[in-house]
Amino acid sequence: MSFGFDQTGRNSVDKSPIRVLIVDDYEPWRRFCLTALQKQPELEVIGEVSDGLEAVQQAEELQPDLILLDIGLPTLNGIESARRIRKVSPASRILFLSENRSADIAEEALKTGASGYVVKSDAGSELPRAVNAVLEGKRFVSASLSQQVVATSNAGASGSRQRTEHNPYMRFGRSALFSEFLASINKATSADFGSVQLFDSTNRVLRIVAYHGFGSEFLDYFNTVSDSKECVCGSAMNGRSRIVVTDVATDPVFSDESRGVLLRANVRSVQSTPLIDPLGKLVGMVSTHCTRPGSPMPDVLGYVDNLSASFLAKLEA
Numbered sequence: 001m002s003f004g005f006d007q008t009g010r011n012s013v014d015k016s017p018i019r020v021l022i023v024d025d026y027e028p029w030r031r032f033c034l035t036a037l038q039k040q041p042e043l044e045v046i047g048e049v050s051d052g053l054e055a056v057q058q059a060e061e062l063q064p065d066l067i068l069l070d071i072g073l074p075t076l077n078g079i080e081s082a083r084r085i086r087k088v089s090p091a092s093r094i095l096f097l098s099e100n101r102s103a104d105i106a107e108e109a110l111k112t113g114a115s116g117y118v119v120k121s122d123a124g125s126e127l128p129r130a131v132n133a134v135l136e137g138k139r140f141v142s143a144s145l146s147q148q149v150v151a152t153s154n155a156g157a158s159g160s161r162q163r164t165e166h167n168p169y170m171r172f173g174r175s176a177l178f179s180e181f182l183a184s185i186n187k188a189t190s191a192d193f194g195s196v197q198l199f200d201s202t203n204r205v206l207r208i209v210a211y212h213g214f215g216s217e218f219l220d221y222f223n224t225v226s227d228s229k230e231c232v233c234g235s236a237m238n239g240r241s242r243i244v245v246t247d248v249a250t251d252p253v254f255s256d257e258s259r260g261v262l263l264r265a266n267v268r269s270v271q272s273t274p275l276i277d278p279l280g281k282l283v284g285m286v287s288t289h290c291t292r293p294g295s296p297m298p299d300v301l302g303y304v305d306n307l308s309a310s311f312l313a314k315l316e317a
Contacts, residue, residue: 017044018135021064023081024097025050025073029120033068033097036127043131052076053220060088066135071098071109076220079105082112095134097123106145116140168283169200169207172315178210181311182286186212188303189296191288193267197225197233198284206237206285213289218265221258230255231262233285236272240282242301244271247293262289269295273304275312283312 020043022033030048037043046062049055052073059067067085071078082094094114098105099121106117115134118126119142126142133140172178178196186194193213197206206225225231227238235253236243245251246269248262262270272287286308288296 018042018065019044019046019062020066020068021046021055021058021062021092022048022068023050023052023055023073023078024068024070026070029070029097032123033127037131050074052078052081055081056084056088059085059092063089064092066131067092067094069094069096069114071096071100071105076223079109079112080224082109082114086113093134095130095140097127101145103145106141110139110141117145118142119144167199167201169198169209170202172283173198173207173209175209175315177311177315181307182210182212185286185288185304185307188307189288189300190290191296192291193265193289195222195287195289196284197287199237199282200224206233209284214265218261221261229258231258232270233272233287236274236285237282240274240276242271242273244296244301245269246295249293265289266291268293271296271301271304273301273308275308277312277316283315 020037022030022045024030024033027050030050034045034048037045046064047058049058050073053075055067055069055073056076069078069082073081076084078096078098082096085092085094094112095116095118096106096109096114097118097120098109099119100106101119109117116130116139118130118140122142122144130140182194182196185191194211195208195214196210198209200207204226208219208223211219222231222233225234225237227234231254232243232245243253245253248254248259248268248270254262267289268291270287270289272285274285275283277283286304288304290296
């Protein structure tokens with residue numbers, strides 16, 4: 001197996017090896033990649049990880065030149081890992097290696113800023129060319145998928161604006177207003193922690209866009225929440241109505257896993273209020289959390305409703 005690429009960028013000057021991080025939860029596949037890459041002196045494998053969250057942490061620490069990234073990873077899937085890696089290691093080039101042959105999945109993966117997507121069953125013949133292309137700053141997609149991805153992109157272009165308009169997360173996700181809104185909610189309710197999530201209607205999940213007081217375990221676990229997740233915001237999303245829990249330690253709304261995450265974050269009471277636009281569509285969720293059981297008091301919920309209504313009007317203006 002020969003890669004045969006011309007080194008570019010920093011390597012054309014200092015001739016240092018191109019540093020590679022391999023991310024896959026299947027050990028034999030990591031061995032395959034390692035064996036293939038070790039045949040080229042220009043490439044140096046500096047790490048192997050099997051977990052999506054660990055991939056983000058290692059990318060931030062090691063700042064690799066190239067990351068070979070699977071999609072089906074524990075803790076954090078590869079697409080979400082790639083989004084986070086782009087923030088903590090923006091110079092790293094990402095090449096997805098996945099068993100998934102869906103053109104939609106490949107397109108979503110490439111939208112993270114990744115440079116390529118290789119179907120694992122094609123990797124024996126395509127991996128050298130893919131690595132070469134990516135390191136030259138080009139885009140590479142497996143031949144078995146390339147036409148489908150192009151077709152999906154062309155078909156999606158005409159409808160992308162409409163999809164964005166109907167997806168609150170895509171439409172408002174970068175707004176700075178959410179931090180201000182959360183600060184006003186926390187102050188009015190005397191909450192110790194808080195979070196605002198937006199509804200990603202494409203994937204039918206809530207995604208955190210602003211938070212206060214939480215550590216990494218909470219943020220990783222609740223970063224995306226579906227209506228089937230056994231927690232307060234999942235139940236509130238499912239029923240489109242506010243959920244109040246006065247004692248996290250005993251309320252049956254939680255799974256043992258989500259309860260443990262909250263208790264370790266020192267959360268004992270919580271409320272989640274859906275943000276509903278004038279047309280009755282779910283925009284997101286605002287949640288407040290307290291270190292003491294018994295909160296929030298009923299009079300506090302009126303502040304949440306009033307501030308939420310004002311915020312939605314400002315957001316849509």
